[in-house]
Amino acid sequence: MVFDDRATMTNAATADGAGATRNPHLGVIERVVEHAADTRSLFLRVPADRSFRFVPGQFISLQLIIDGQSLVRPYSIASDPEQSDVLEICLNVVPGGLVSAYLFSLRAGAHLSFTGPWGTFTLAGPPTAETVFIADGTGIAPIRPMLRRALTTDLAVPVRLHHRAQSEAELLYRAEWQALAQQHSQFSFEAIIASASAVAPASEVLLERMHARYVAADQNRRRSFYICGVGDIVTRLRDALRGAGYARRAVQYEKW
């Protein structure tokens, strides 16, 4: 297993899409999996006549025309590069959102045009220090293939995943993480179910939990973090960790 296959790739991202293509791919939706009423995965088959190679953590950019408007919308790839003929992307319904309403209306057999792969939220190499993945909601999507890639190596350091979601149903891939935690003694998984209350947004629980665990609990500042989610929670986590003394480059993140 090559950990980071960028060096061997002929038409894939080397640094944020250098080598990616603006010439769109035309994928066909092979199946739709509903995780919860407002969360689902689309499995997009890439045409066999064009290879599509990516690095765990990257995203595709859907090229959409809805009501006459040309729109570009990024979606992280939740599947593994080893299965690059079918890409999984995760969607949430955005209240009033034109694009999410359109994508939720699509069924198997529909076509989607996309470019990519894009993005630099990727693993630099096998974990050499305690590595913490923090996912908020569908922010688990890019982290999934990164973490699965990390777990293909012989881990000498702890690797942890904390995933917050509004409900059990929205804890995507929970069974998968539990199974992997059984197989890898160095890997641990924490599910955090928290929804918004009258006094605090749901993500506040995640921030408090991570602060207690990685800032207040000890003086170890040699951990690496990969954070992904939607909205300000991502930069608030970044600021809390960097502000506590973790190196800037040790706190990687992607905010949607």
Next chain:
Amino acid sequence: MLQAPLMAKLRVLYETGDPERVIEFDPRKAPFQHDGLPGSVLDVLLGHGIHLDHACGGNCACTTCHVIVKGGAEHLSESSESEEDLLDKAPGLTPTSRLGCQAVIEADAEVLVLIPRFTINQ
């Protein structure tokens, strides 16, 4: 008495050698379309029919809208930590690099940007 509009000017050069483009616009009318910060280089370009890559939809999550500011940098909004973190990973980074989706142009300013060849990916 009517006040003259505080027009701004954005000149665009291409490392590929494509012809220069010049846009004069009223920043108070931003946003000109739906991607990037209102009044940003990306917003102004797209709103005036000029393409600039923005694979992440102008959400400050990639570097495909990387531009190199050749003039008028002082008339752009300050870069955020998120923008700087991404620029660190941009190929061909220069001291005056900005993300087009984040650099907002002030009124009454003239800004000159160069679109690097390697964001084109062709």
